[in-house]
Amino acid sequence: SAGQQCGFLFGAEKAGLTNDHIALADAIVSAPVNPEFASLNLAQSVLLVAYEWLKQGGAGGLGRKTAFDGPAREGLQMQQTRPATRAELTGFFEHLERELDASGFLRPPEKRPVMVRNIRNLFHRTGATEQEVRTLRGIVSSLVKGRRDRESRQK
Known part of the structure; x- marks a missing residue:
């Protein structure tokens, strides 16, 4: 971009x-x-x-292609959002992987590296903006909070 x-x-x-x-x-x-x-x-x-x-x-x-490259994402362009930085994406990946580990999703351990690589590849292909990465992090946080709230009510 x-x-x-x-x-x-x-x-x-x-x-x-x-x-x-x-x-x-x-x-x-x-x-x-x-x-x-x-x-x-x-x-x-x-x-x-x-x-x-x-x-x-x-x-x-x-x-x-990013939000600045064409009319397909014109709404984002008008909000002046920018492509996510490598650091923002890495922070999201670490957050997501930490919570996927905690939930037991990334099992068995010998398959974890391939699963993590597949997940990262999926999100890299999106060309996410910084706003989209913040939204994804919010989704992960909300899911974790919901799970913790349910667990605390069951105790």
Whole structure:
């Protein structure tokens, strides 16, 4: 989004990116290639992304859509909400994961890392705004409060 910093992460030629690295991405860039020669080496990939980036005028050409990018979310644009920062998303993830652990959702323990990665990937794809992250945190807090209130009434 305009005014936001952006970076591209490229993986090693032999193995690409790990699932953990991919989970940190806000967006995934892919290029249409000939299926018979579907592999690009690292230099080709960097060149292609840099070329497309510059051709589109920098930040406006690649990356995720946000509330500032189009009429689909015009109501949010009018409220001047901004894309959530990495720190805001991380805070939400930690809050959600802490409560999911407390509720027993992230079980069995050996499946927890994959479940957490799937949940984070889901929310990364939304391109959430800071207001949406605050709303999600409020939802988690409300659910926890409701559960605690019910538990205290049962005692």
